[in-house]
Amino acid sequence: MANKSGEDGSFIFTDEELSEMSGLKRGRDFIEVTCGCTSHRYGDAVGRLRVSGTGDLEITCECTPGCQEDKLTPAAFEKHSGRETARKWKSNVWVIVNGEKVPLAKTVLLKYYNLASKHMNGSHKGPNGRPCHRDEFVRCTKCSKERIDSV
Incomplete structure (x- = not known):
């Protein structure tokens, strides 16, 4: 089921791993999904999480129509969203799976992020x-x- 040629980014994750993720978009060497972070004061800030084949994570914020924040780290997105208890982005930033908000730590999306941080020089x-x-x-x-x- 995974495309071995890497034409659509499916070599990063299998179809089963990404099934039911909201807003899924596949690119040549990345995937994008809808993500967000909830603040008790401001509500949900929504964005687009891009996971590249190298394990890099970046979020384009879509919290308001005029928001210019682009290429934020998950920690910066958590802070930008107004989260009161920032510093736990793996638990506070979520993606929608089967219609429910699931923390990044409970998804497969951090699989390559963890590997990338271990193999730094x-x-x-x-x-x-x-x-x-x-x-x-x-x-x-x-x-x-x-x-x-x-x-």
């Missing part, structure tokens, strides 16, 4: 393992401490 991590920009720090030649590059 690690050059974005500092000596303590936390993410940082690789060009922000320099090592002192006298004491070997890492310091912020002021250039």
